[in-house]
Amino acid sequence: MSVLLAFDQVDAYYSQARILNGVSFEVGAGERVAILGRNGVGKTTVVNTLCGIADIHAGAIKLGGKRYTDVPHYLAARSGIAIVLQGRGIIPNLTIEENLMLGGAVDRPGRWNLDTVYELFPILGERRRNPGLGLSGGQQQMLAIGRALMANPELLVLDEPSEGLAPVIIDELAELFRHVADEGTAIMLIEQNINLIQRVAARYYVLSKGSVTESGDLAGMTTQQLQDHITI
Numbered sequence: 001m002s003v004l005l006a007f008d009q010v011d012a013y014y015s016q017a018r019i020l021n022g023v024s025f026e027v028g029a030g031e032r033v034a035i036l037g038r039n040g041v042g043k044t045t046v047v048n049t050l051c052g053i054a055d056i057h058a059g060a061i062k063l064g065g066k067r068y069t070d071v072p073h074y075l076a077a078r079s080g081i082a083i084v085l086q087g088r089g090i091i092p093n094l095t096i097e098e099n100l101m102l103g104g105a106v107d108r109p110g111r112w113n114l115d116t117v118y119e120l121f122p123i124l125g126e127r128r129r130n131p132g133l134g135l136s137g138g139q140q141q142m143l144a145i146g147r148a149l150m151a152n153p154e155l156l157v158l159d160e161p162s163e164g165l166a167p168v169i170i171d172e173l174a175e176l177f178r179h180v181a182d183e184g185t186a187i188m189l190i191e192q193n194i195n196l197i198q199r200v201a202a203r204y205y206v207l208s209k210g211s212v213t214e215s216g217d218l219a220g221m222t223t224q225q226l227q228d229h230i231t232i
């Protein structure tokens with residue numbers, strides 16, 4: 001399996017505060033990888049290094065073998081990465097369709113377009129002319145994921161997608177992420193919901209105090225061990 005995303009000894013900062021210390025990990029093409037860790041260990045900061053919110057002072061990130069660190073952030077989506085940020089970032093005064101078209105503006109070829117996203121999430125199609133404002137939490141998450149898919153990414157990065165969602169919706173998300181991965185998109189999942197992690201991820205890395213301390217196949221980890229990695 002070819003390596004799609006590689007962090008190589010990355011140190012990341014907010015201003016003068018170092019949060020990530022020499023973080024290295026890889027996500028292969030089409031893989032499903034979870035980043036685990038307790039609150040405040042730096043999981044979101046890993047995502048923030050990908051979108052320029054945190055600064056990289058040492059090390060490098062590669063995407064598809066190229067130095068991602070050199071790609072201007074406004075071009076990042078064109079290089080094949082789509083990020084669903086914690087909090088979803090729906091633009092409330094744009095319609096559902098306009099929110100989706102923001103993702104499509106990346107203009108990468110692939111199977112995802114308005115029709116295929118509406119096929120995946122019929123409720124978004126039914127409400128396409130409604131503003132993003134007023135969607136339920138689950139519908140907002142669908143919209144955020146649909147918008148990311150519109151960019152036809154090779155890698156979908158998800159930061160705590162289960163946050164605030166009912167268990168039944170989390171079950172639907174698990175099915176959805178497996179489906180997206182079966183279609184060939186790699187998934188990097190930052191999550192604290194055990195059910196979602198176990199159903200989606202095949203491999204994991206554990207972050208502790210800004211460093212990777214453990215990695216392996218999820219199949220080899222008991223629910224209790226997983227719980228220990230993510231609870232305070």
Ligand SMILES: Nc1ncnc2c1ncn2[C@@H]1O[C@H](COP(=O)(O)OP(=O)(O)OP(=O)(O)O)[C@@H](O)[C@H]1O
Nearest residue numbers: 014015017019037038039040041042043044045046
């Ligand atoms: N914009 C910021 N400026 C300064 N420090 C920050 C900023 N964002 C986060 N931090 C700090 O960086 C550390 C890591 O935070 P981060 O959000 O990456 O952790 P996390 O593992 O994602 O936690 P959680 O599970 O609570 O979301 C924390 O100590 C946090 O207070």
